Amino acid sequence: MSDDQQRKGRGTVFVKEEVCKGCSYCIDFCPTHALEFAREFNAKGYHYPVLGRPDDCTGCDNCGLYCPDFAIYGARWKDIDEKKKAK
Amino acid sequence: MSLLMDQSAEELECGMDNPVLPFLRKDRIPHIWCPGCGIGTTVNSFCRALGDSGMDLDKIAIVSGIGCTGRTAGYLNLDSFHTTHGRAIPFATGLKLANPDLKVVVYSGDGDLTAIGGNHFMHAARRNMDIMVVCINNFTYGMTGGQVAPTTPLGPTQTTMPFGNFESSFNLPFLADACGAVYVARWTVYHVRQLAKAMKEGLQKKGFVFIEAMAPCPTLYSRRNRLGDGVDQVKYFKERSTIKNGVDTKDVGLTYQGDIVVGKFVDRDRPTWMDSMNDHFGKVLGDKYETYGAHHG
Ligand code: SF4
Ligand code: SF4
Numbered sequence: 001m002s003d004d005q006q007r008k009g010r011g012t013v014f015v016k017e018e019v020c021k022g023c024s025y026c027i028d029f030c031p032t033h034a035l036e037f038a039r040e041f042n043a044k045g046y047h048y049p050v051l052g053r054p055d056d057c058t059g060c061d062n063c064g065l066y067c068p069d070f071a072i073y074g075a076r077w078k079d080i081d082e083k084k085k086a087k
Numbered sequence: 088m089s090l091l092m093d094q095s096a097e098e099l100e101c102g103m104d105n106p107v108l109p110f111l112r113k114d115r116i117p118h119i120w121c122p123g124c125g126i127g128t129t130v131n132s133f134c135r136a137l138g139d140s141g142m143d144l145d146k147i148a149i150v151s152g153i154g155c156t157g158r159t160a161g162y163l164n165l166d167s168f169h170t171t172h173g174r175a176i177p178f179a180t181g182l183k184l185a186n187p188d189l190k191v192v193v194y195s196g197d198g199d200l201t202a203i204g205g206n207h208f209m210h211a212a213r214r215n216m217d218i219m220v221v222c223i224n225n226f227t228y229g230m231t232g233g234q235v236a237p238t239t240p241l242g243p244t245q246t247t248m249p250f251g252n253f254e255s256s257f258n259l260p261f262l263a264d265a266c267g268a269v270y271v272a273r274w275t276v277y278h279v280r281q282l283a284k285a286m287k288e289g290l291q292k293k294g295f296v297f298i299e300a301m302a303p304c305p306t307l308y309s310r311r312n313r314l315g316d317g318v319d320q321v322k323y324f325k326e327r328s329t330i331k332n333g334v335d336t337k338d339v340g341l342t343y344q345g346d347i348v349v350g351k352f353v354d355r356d357r358p359t360w361m362d363s364m365n366d367h368f369g370k371v372l373g374d375k376y377e378t379y380g381a382h383h384g
Contacts, residue, residue: 070111070131
C-alpha cells in the first residue's frame with residue numbers, strides 16, 4: 001500500500017485477519033464485488049477477505065458497516081492521503 | 088500487551104484506524120458472537136450512531152440484560168451495566184431517575200426484553216420513561232440453546248418445539264406503539280445505514296424509544312431450520328423487506344420467512360414520566376415543590 005506501489009481503484013480496505021470469522025457479509029454486500037475469500041486462513045481456521053479486484057474498490061466502507069466483527073473497513077485514497085499528511 | 092485490534096504496521100504508516108474503535112473496548116474484541124451472527128453488525132451501526140450524534144460519551148450509559156445481545160454492554164466503551172435476566176429496563180429506569188442528565192440506552196434481545204422482561208417493557212412504555220430501548224430480534228433464545236421465544240414465528244423448529252412452533256408471536260412495534268412509546272422503528276441487519284440513523288434519532292429523542300433490529304442467529308435458528316447461514320438470512324431480509332414509514336403498526340407482524348415491513352412507524356411527543364411528575368407535584372404542592380432534574384426531563 002506504499003506510494004511506490006501502483007494504486008488501483010478509488011479506495012482500499014484494511015483487514016484484521018485474525019479477528020475475522022469468515023461470515024462473508026463484507027464479500028456479499030460490497031456494491032462492486034471487489035472482495036473475495038483468501039485461500040489462506042487465520043489461526044482460528046477462518047478464511048478472511050482479500051481485495052481480489054482492487055480496481056473495483058471505491059473505498060465506500062460498506063464492508064466496514066456490515067462487518068459484525070469489526071475486522072474490515074474501507075477508505076478512499078483521498079482520505080488516506082490526508083490522514084497521512086496530517087500525521 | 089499487544090491486542091488483536093491494535094493498528095497494523097500498514098495502518099500506522101498512514102495513520103488509519105477502524106472508525107468504530109473509539110466506541111469499543113478494544114481489549115475485549117474478538118467478541119463471543121458466532122460467525123455470521125447479526126448482533127455485531129447492529130453494534131457496528133450503534134457505534135456509527137454514537138459518532139454521528141456528536142454526544143458526549145460520558146453522558147450516555149448502556150444497560151443490557153442476559154443473553155447473546157446482553158453481552159453488548161460489555162463491549163461498548165461507555166458506562167455500562169449487565170443486569171439480571173429481564174431486568175435491564177427497571178435498572179435503566181433507576182439510573183435515569185437518579186441521574187436525569189444521562190441518556191440511558193437499553194440494548195438487549197427479544198427474549199430478555201419481551202418475555203421475562205415483558206412486564207417492565209410495557210410499563211416503561213406506558214409511563215413514557217425517557218430511555219431508548221434497542222431490541223435485537225433473532226427469533227430465538229441463543230445463549231440458552233434455541234428455545235422457543237415470544238418472537239418465534241409459527242412454523243420453524245426450536246429445541247423446545249421439535250415439531251415446529253405453534254404459538255403465536257408478538258408483533259413488537261405494535262406492542263411498543265400500543266403501550267405508548269413515542270418513537271418506534273424496525274430495521275434489519277441488512278439496513279445498516281437506516282439502523283444507524285434510527286439509533287441516532289433515538290439518542291436525540293426524549294421519551295420511550297423502541298428500535299427493533301432483526302438479526303440472524305445462524306447457529307440456533309437458521310441452520311437448525313435449513314435456512315442456510317447468517318449471510319443467507321441477511322439476503323432474505325434484503326429481498327423481502329419493504330420500507331413503509333408511518334404505516335400502522337398493527338400491519339407489521341412477521342411471518343416465517345415471509346414479507347417484512349421496515350421503517351419508522353411512530354414519532355410523536357408526549358410528556359415523559361418525569362415531566363408528568365414535576366407538572367403534577369408543581370400543581371398540587373405549589374411553591375413547596377422543587378422541580379426535579381429541571382432541564383432534562
Ligand atoms: S470499501 Fe466499498 S468498494 Fe471497497 S471493498 Fe469495501 S464495500 Fe467494496
Ligand atoms: S464481514 Fe468481517 S468477519 Fe465477516 S468475512 Fe468480512 S471481515 Fe470477516
